[in-house]
Amino acid sequence: MQMPISVPNRMKDPLTRLPGYVLRRASAATVAELNQRLQSLDLRHAEAACLLLIDASPGLTQSEIGRTLDIQRSNMAPFALRLESRGLIERRKVDGRSQGLILTPIGRSVLAKARKVVEAYELSLIRRVPEELRPAVLPILMALWNRQSD
Amino acid sequence: MQMPISVPNRMKDPLTRLPGYVLRRASAATVAELNQRLQSLDLRHAEAACLLLIDASPGLTQSEIGRTLDIQRSNMAPFALRLESRGLIERRKVDGRSQGLILTPIGRSVLAKARKVVEAYELSLIRRVPEELRPAVLPILMALWNRQSD
């Protein structure tokens, strides 16, 4: 992400009327912002998401996490390895091929800090939206994601 | 993007309540979908955006486009080169260092098809959202992007 340009852009921009385009730009901007806020914990946003998932469901396997986060099984291997070698998670054999992932004490401590960062960031995001539109935020994003809100 | 899992996911998922997370997932999913629809034109979503911009403001320079799309100047070079070597755009010297970009006849023809794909996709996106929420879509996305709607 480049830092925002402060001079007004006088260019015709036919793109900012396209929800899909603005969705991409909003996502790219917020990912960059969240990654920056997580930098001091040496975490990427997807790693924080992974820790949050494991904390909510200890014993999840790599494959299950990958399916939830839409990360390929093959890409989960180095991903989980990094969390493991940093001592944030442990693997526990479930059967001969699956290994449940759980947080270590260090992992729980890092997650506690990450959770604060994430929650503060989510709050700052929602606060960008005019109050009367806030109830529509999740339903709209879930719909664009093509998921039922529930 | 993996194809969606059809079996319901019974896993606790604390993430889908987080607007920022859902924003990222919605964006990733829609980028993948749009890229797939543009595949037959051998265009990526950012290339289509670039053509749309040049068409709206012929003579834009690489740097200006990069600032508009948040693509680094250094990354714009191979990007523009590809469009040029495919005969979609031409460079016209503005002064000793800047080159304005314009669409070639081929570029206009490809853009016409790309525009249809993009507009159809944008329409399909907005249709995912319940009708009464649609007016809030752009204001919310612009707010999350941290831009004024106007």
Add this chain to the structure above:
DNA sequence: TATTGTTATACTCTATAACTATA
């Protein structure tokens, strides 16, 4: 047969630094 974890590999996207030519 299908699934888990893994390795290898390739491609895209993004980020930084440095260079030149020009304004």
Add this chain to the structure above:
DNA sequence: TATAGTTATAGAGTATAACAATA
């Protein structure tokens, strides 16, 4: 001094294929 275009390079992120071990 600042800007435009370029090159080189490194790091993420993502995609596919293939393999062994296990269910």
